[in-house]
Amino acid sequence: MEENYFKLLEYEQKLEKTGEYLSLEKEKKLLNYQSQISDHFRWEQKNHFIEAMVDFLEDTIDLDQYIDRFYEIDSQIEESKGKLKSDFEKLRAFEPDPRSKGFAILIENLFSDIRILEPDDELRTEDEISEKSLRDGIKEFLPKIQEY
Amino acid sequence: MVRKIFKKRKDSQNKIKPSGRKRKIFATISLALSLLFGKSRLSSSQSPSPNFGNQEIHQRLSDNREFNLVEGNDQQVILAKAEGKGSNTPGGVHGFTPAPKRPRPVRPPSGYTPKIGPRIPPKVVDQGLGGAPNPGGDGNAQFDDKCPAPNKEQSQELSTHHHDFTQKSKIKKKRNQHLNQQIEVNGENFEFERDQIEKKAPSHGTDFGLDPDYGPDGKIIRDRKTGKPRAKQNKENYEKFTDNLSEFVKDPKSEKMEPQYRKGRENEQDVVGFLNRKDRRFVIFDRHTKKYITGWVMNDLQYQEFIDNNNII
Numbered sequence: 001m002e003e004n005y006f007k008l009l010e011y012e013q014k015l016e017k018t019g020e021y022l023s024l025e026k027e028k029k030l031l032n033y034q035s036q037i038s039d040h041f042r043w044e045q046k047n048h049f050i051e052a053m054v055d056f057l058e059d060t061i062d063l064d065q066y067i068d069r070f071y072e073i074d075s076q077i078e079e080s081k082g083k084l085k086s087d088f089e090k091l092r093a094f095e096p097d098p099r100s101k102g103f104a105i106l107i108e109n110l111f112s113d114i115r116i117l118e119p120d121d122e123l124r125t126e127d128e129i130s131e132k133s134l135r136d137g138i139k140e141f142l143p144k145i146q147e148y
Numbered sequence: 149m150v151r152k153i154f155k156k157r158k159d160s161q162n163k164i165k166p167s168g169r170k171r172k173i174f175a176t177i178s179l180a181l182s183l184l185f186g187k188s189r190l191s192s193s194q195s196p197s198p199n200f201g202n203q204e205i206h207q208r209l210s211d212n213r214e215f216n217l218v219e220g221n222d223q224q225v226i227l228a229k230a231e232g233k234g235s236n237t238p239g240g241v242h243g244f245t246p247a248p249k250r251p252r253p254v255r256p257p258s259g260y261t262p263k264i265g266p267r268i269p270p271k272v273v274d275q276g277l278g279g280a281p282n283p284g285g286d287g288n289a290q291f292d293d294k295c296p297a298p299n300k301e302q303s304q305e306l307s308t309h310h311h312d313f314t315q316k317s318k319i320k321k322k323r324n325q326h327l328n329q330q331i332e333v334n335g336e337n338f339e340f341e342r343d344q345i346e347k348k349a350p351s352h353g354t355d356f357g358l359d360p361d362y363g364p365d366g367k368i369i370r371d372r373k374t375g376k377p378r379a380k381q382n383k384e385n386y387e388k389f390t391d392n393l394s395e396f397v398k399d400p401k402s403e404k405m406e407p408q409y410r411k412g413r414e415n416e417q418d419v420v421g422f423l424n425r426k427d428r429r430f431v432i433f434d435r436h437t438k439k440y441i442t443g444w445v446m447n448d449l450q451y452q453e454f455i456d457n458n459n460i461i
Binding site for chain 2: 016019021024027028031032034035038064067071074075104105108109112113114115116117123125126127128129133136137
């Protein structure tokens with residue numbers, strides 16, 4: 001990772017002690033570095049995500065299994081990210097694959113759909129979606145994910 | 149003598165000849181017109197009715213009359229006979245038939261506004277025609293016309309038909325209404341509906357100070373949809389959750405924002421909310437109704453999406 005990333009992290013920690021925040025500009029830069037890490041690790045698991053999506057669309061797995069698979073994949077990603085962040089030397093040497101840029105947010109949209117899923121018609125509120133809408137979301141994002 | 153009488157009779161026949169011919173011509177034209185135009189002529193013949201200004205009611209009356217003509221054809225025959233020879237055809241007298249005394253159609257009073265929208269008045273018309281829309285009727289026009297369902301009842305029938313599937317949640321909503329809470333923040337009122345609180349407390353409660361729930365194995369129960377520790381569903385937690393959300397919204401460290409919720413997605417919403425940039429917690433309300441929608445701790449990607457695109461996903 002670039003040296004600037006570490007400087008920003010250090011600066012943020014310093015500000016936290018005094019109850020202050022990074023400026024919006026610096027915050028955006030820091031977020032950009034962090035999303036590079038997320039992009040890379042989620043992109044590495046691209047095929048697993050696609051497999052879960054296709055299996056669900058083809059009814060090989062049910063809704064619960066689809067959700068479980070997505071969280072399983074992501075928990076592995078979080079584990080890998082945690083390991084990287086805890087090892088300063090590894091993190092310094094880490095270079096995200098440029099092909100992964102912008103990948104993580106696509107998966108995040110699918111997680112967003114899972115979060116607001118309410119399969120029961122009687123219980124669904126305006127901010128929630130049905131299983132059909134969740135499927136439609138997968139159909140919408142699958143080609144974008146496959147493009148990577 | 150016979151010739152004289154005959155001549156006299158012939159003369160008298162000749163005297164009335166012009167008017168008789170006229171009648172015949174008129175009757176023929178009337179017959180032709182009624183055969184050619186039938187229903188449409190009937191409708192137009194009734195249009196100057198002084199009693200019904202409303203076009204829909206008028207249409208119903210016209211069609212009722214057509215029904216009545218078929219039903220009580222004898223009446224028309226009698227009237228035609230009174231007119232003279234050759235004019236006993238229904239078409240020849242329809243235009244002169246007085247409006248039969250039948251139960252008046254339900255007419256909305258002036259300034260009447262239908263309760264469930266503009267679909268009500270056409271339903272009144274339909275019922276008079278065939279009675280098919282009356283689910284309790286047998287489709288018999290006469291029966292339905294004599295017993296038109298009051299507008300109020302019709303509204304109920306329609307709304308029941310359309311909203312059966314939400315009945316349960318509506319009942320629950322009504323039951324919980326007294327538990328809704330309002331708060332005021334800088335002169336603006338925001339509302340926490342109890343139903344929404346009960347819905348969101350288990351999934352997002354631990355982000356706002358609720359304790360996680362533990363399974364029989366002693367492990368924290370995770371919410372299937374958020375992957376976060378799940379809070380217990382009970383009255384205490386709902387109240388605590390509401391209090392904590394209120395406190396968060398009123399906290400001066402929570403900055404007001406007006407983002408989009410799920411921009412470009414199916415249930416995109418304009419929202420107003422409060423965000424604590426330090427811990428990235430946020431709470432959002434519908435921008436128009438000011439009712440609580442949701443809130444949680446944003447992850448890096450969600451926060452970046454918010455900063456870059458003013459979008460909450």
